[in-house]
Amino acid sequence: IExxxxxxxxxxSESLAVTAGSxxxxxxxxxxxxxxRVGSEQTFLHAGGVNSTAVNYSxxxxxxxxxxxxxxxxxxxxxxxxxxxxxxxSSFVSPVTCTRIVSDMVLSGGQDGHIKIWSLTEDCExxxxxxxxxxxxxxxxxxxxxxxxxxxxxxxxxxxGDDKIVVFQPKSTRK
Numbered sequence: 001i002e003x004x005x006x007x008x009x010x011x012x013s014e015s016l017a018v019t020a021g022s023x024x025x026x027x028x029x030x031x032x033x034x035x036x037r038v039g040s041e042q043t044f045l046h047a048g049g050v051n052s053t054a055v056n057y058s059x060x061x062x063x064x065x066x067x068x069x070x071x072x073x074x075x076x077x078x079x080x081x082x083x084x085x086x087x088x089x090s091s092f093v094s095p096v097t098c099t100r101i102v103s104d105m106v107l108s109g110g111q112d113g114h115i116k117i118w119s120l121t122e123d124c125e126x127x128x129x130x131x132x133x134x135x136x137x138x139x140x141x142x143x144x145x146x147x148x149x150x151x152x153x154x155x156x157x158x159x160x161g162d163d164k165i166v167v168f169q170p171k172s173t174r175k
Contacts, residue, residue: 009052013059020053027053027064044074056101063106065096071108083124087116103152113142115159130168132161
């Protein structure tokens with residue numbers, strides 16, 4: 001049995017394909033190497049809807065961004081959740097809409113208009129929060145983040161919202 005709801009996100013590494021199914025609360029994984037298998041090889045179950053997934057280049061970590069405002073880190077050696085990152089950071093739950101893994105960082109973007117940069121080398125600490133603003137007054141002038149991308153070499157981060165793309169170049173990875 002594969003996804004029972006819409007597939008809302010896909011990610012690739014050198015050896016894996018990963019998909020997230022929003023309403024079925026799962027992330028599924030397939031190996032791209034060797035044998036051809038019809039069904040997924042691993043399923044990561046979540047308590048709520050999953051909006052985004054990413055896998056690191058070395059195929060050791062999968063992240064998932066969820067409707068509950070959290071980012072889940074999954075080890076590909078144990079196939080267990082090894083860390084939960086609170087993107088919302090408050091009593092107001094803002095769904096995580098997009099995730100990426102770039103070098104030693106996890107990026108998460110939310111419906112709250114915030115982009116968080118989490119350091120994998122510093123115990124998954126949130127080292128920077130960026131904001132996608134809007135001229136509109138909804139959400140207090142913040143624009144929901146719909147997509148994120150980053151360049152590890154140049155240090156650029158791009159975020160998309162309702163009507164624009166914004167490119168950031170954080171000067172530091174410290175708050």
